[in-house]
Amino acid sequence: MARLRAQPGVHGVRLMGGGFGGCVVAVTDPGALDEGWHARPGPGAHLI
Numbered sequence: 058m059a060r061l062r063a064q065p066g067v068h069g070v071r072l073m074g075g076g077f078g079g080c081v082v083a084v085t086d087p088g089a090l091d092e093g094w095h096a097r098p099g100p101g102a103h104l105i
Contacts, residue, residue, distance in 0.1 A: 064089060 058081060061070045065087030071082045083090065 061090075066090075 066086035069084040
């Protein structure tokens with residue numbers, strides 16, 4: 058997680074799950090990371 062936090066354009070990192078099969082979720086500027094899966098908001102999504 059420290060490696061992700063150190064990247065320019067990364068605003069937050071969170072470990073989810075933790076045990077076997079856990080994952081990391083990172084909130085970034087578009088294009089800040091070039092590895093991993095990328096999720097995009099679907100129709101009707103908005104900021105709260």
